[in-house]
Amino acid sequence: MPIHDWGRIPSGIFHHFHQDWSIEIARSLNRGTLPKGLSAMVEQRASPKEGDVLTVESRRGKRKSGPADGGGLLTLDPPSTSIIRKTTKEIYADRSNRIVVKHHLGRIVAVIEILSPGNKDSRAAMRDFVEKTIVFMRQGIHLLLIDLFPPSPRDPFGIHKMIWDEIHEEEFQFPPGKDRILASYAMGNERIAYVEPIAVGDQLPAMPLFLAQGMHIMVPLEPTYMSTWEASPEEMRIAVETGVMPEPDAEDD
Numbered sequence: 001m002p003i004h005d006w007g008r009i010p011s012g013i014f015h016h017f018h019q020d021w022s023i024e025i026a027r028s029l030n031r032g033t034l035p036k037g038l039s040a041m042v043e044q045r046a047s048p049k050e051g052d053v054l055t056v057e058s059r060r061g062k063r064k065s066g067p068a069d070g071g072g073l074l075t076l077d078p079p080s081t082s083i084i085r086k087t088t089k090e091i092y093a094d095r096s097n098r099i100v101v102k103h104h105l106g107r108i109v110a111v112i113e114i115l116s117p118g119n120k121d122s123r124a125a126m127r128d129f130v131e132k133t134i135v136f137m138r139q140g141i142h143l144l145l146i147d148l149f150p151p152s153p154r155d156p157f158g159i160h161k162m163i164w165d166e167i168h169e170e171e172f173q174f175p176p177g178k179d180r181i182l183a184s185y186a187m188g189n190e191r192i193a194y195v196e197p198i199a200v201g202d203q204l205p206a207m208p209l210f211l212a213q214g215m216h217i218m219v220p221l222e223p224t225y226m227s228t229w230e231a232s233p234e235e236m237r238i239a240v241e242t243g244v245m246p247e248p249d250a251e252d253d
Contacts, residue, residue: 001226002201003180006148008243011117013236017228018114024224025112033217038109079184079208079216081194082175110142110209112219115159117149126154126162134166142210143185144219150179159183160195167191182221188213 006014022042029040119129136143147159151174155162160183161172168191174181178197184207186192194208204221211217229237239245 001203001222001229003148003198003204003225004229004240005200005243006240007117007150009239009245013239015116016236017232018116020231021225021228022112022114024228025219025221028220028224029217033220035211038211079194079218081182081184081196081205081207084192084194108141109211110144111136112144112209113146115145115147115149119159120149120152120154123154126152129159130162130166133163137167137185137187137191140187142187143183144207144209145181145183145185146207146221147181147183158197160193164193182207184208184210184216186210186213186216 006017026040026042034040113133115129119125133143133145145159145163151158157172158174158179158181160181163183163185164170164172174197178199180198180200182196182198182205184194186194186208187210196205196207198204204225206218206220206222208216209219235246
């Protein structure tokens with residue numbers, strides 16, 4: 001299913017969709033994609049500026065799983081995306097004093113974040129998002145970022161460059177015709193970014209989510225997006241596809 005242009009309708013519509021999409025991704029990972037001992041859970045955020053967060057956590061006292069345990073853990077070739085960036089530079093941020101609350105099932109090993117318009121609607125919101133992401137990275141937590149919105153004045157070259165510049169500044173340009181982005185970050189002695197620029201009308205590729213150094217699963221973005229879309233209200237789907245909100249009911253005389 002082609003990616004829709006979510007920027008044409010009110011932010012609240014996408015908020016509903018990406019909450020459902022987060023749950024659908026978690027269900028998909030928990031149905032056998034993750035190896036035994038790992039579970040995906042959706043965390044609620046108090047602030048509207050925060051993106052929906054999908055955490056992948058390991059249970060206390062459980063050993064790390066391998067391919068023999070089943071569940072789709074990959075340990076062979078590294079994933080392939082259009083753009084791959086690597087660096088061994090340390091990660092620094094001016095304000096990296098956030099506290100990550102650990103779930104009672106165990107420590108967080110990976111995070112999936114779906115950006116919302118609220119993450120980009122002010123410099124403060126964008127700064128908070130980037131700083132929170134850098135905190136995760138400094139703690140060795142692997143990340144997958146999903147941004148279905150075009151660059152804004154706060155991230156003129158996209159969210160990946162905003163984050164990667166905190167680690168290692170280098171040039172980044174969207175390929176012609178692409179202005180949305182998926183980015184997976186593997187944390188270890190070497191930080192690796194697997195970046196896939198996309199556009200409205202594209203199908204979503206599966207993206208890697210790292211669980212440990214050299215071990216990852218592929219997150220099924222397209223089928224979970226499609227399932228979420230098909231379960232969305234018809235009027236919402238029409239509004240997203242046309243960019244026109246339904247007319248309000250006329251008041252009775």
